[in-house]
């Protein structure tokens with residue numbers, strides 16, 4: 001039996017990288033998947049690939065910095081599929097490895113709007129839906145090893161991801177008796193298109209962070225992260241709640 005048979009899932013940032021791999025694996029395991037991204041062309045391609053493989057998917061144009069678009073994403077999914085069981089908050093962008101002495105207010109806000117506020121707003125909307133409807137549900141947040149230590153990116157990215165760890169733990173704890181589970185994944189360095197979101201790279205920050213990146217045994221593939229997202233999104237993880245699963249090939253085990 002497919003692991004997500006009968007489930008409806010939203011995956012944000014699903015036009016590329018880990019989001020794409022998660023959307024495809026969820027669909028392969030029986031879920032109806034909303035492929036949400038502000039890159040609509042990319043989202044449509046992923047939805048088409050899923051449907052060609054016999055799955056069910058719908059591309060949706062969503063900018064996670066826009067509250068109206070986030071809320072519409074969730075309302076439309078429930079209207080069209082009659083249900084929403086799994087929300088994967090995966091959309092994210094990198095900073096330019098800036099340390100605090102170099103970060104601008106504008107860059108800080110830009111990173112937080114996508115990586116943190118967008119996640120909180122989607123979680124708030126879906127949790128209220130589940131609570132009001134007295135339904136159970138699962139949230140999976142793509143965080144980062146940069147959300148667990150200070151050495152993997154700049155100050156804005158690290159702080160934005162540390163905040164999602166707190167969002168994950170707090171929400172998992174608060175609604176644990178209501179059948180709502182919330183977990184995160186902390187991937188290490190994974191081969192995706194995230195580099196294209198890096199603007200104005202700091203030589204100083206890159207040099208400092210690069211020292212720890214050099215300790216990573218290897219880079220990961222998006223499909224390896226998708227397997228963790230499948231575990232956390234499915235009933236196989238029914239007793240796992242309010243925690244973060246590191247998936248980094250052993251990179252951060254050594255320090």
Ligand SMILES: NC(=O)C1=CN([C@@H]2O[C@H](COP(=O)(O)OP(=O)(O)OC[C@H]3O[C@@H](n4cnc5c(N)ncnc54)[C@H](O)[C@@H]3O)[C@@H](O)[C@H]2O)C=CC1
Nearest residue numbers: 013015016017018038063064091092144189190192193194
């Ligand atoms: N690649 C890596 O080494 C790591 C990435 N991560 C996290 O994994 C998540 C996925 O990133 P990747 O697959 O690596 O990157 P990616 O760049 O391949 O995919 C990110 C997707 O998010 C979308 N996106 C960006 N801003 C958006 C917005 N405002 N609204 C809607 N969609 C938006 C992009 O269009 C893209 O399709 C991110 O949260 C990232 O921070 C975490 C650890 C390591």
Ligand SMILES: CC(=O)C(C)=O
Nearest residue numbers: 144145146152188189
């Ligand atoms: C992009 C990112 O989060 C890492 C850990 O490389």
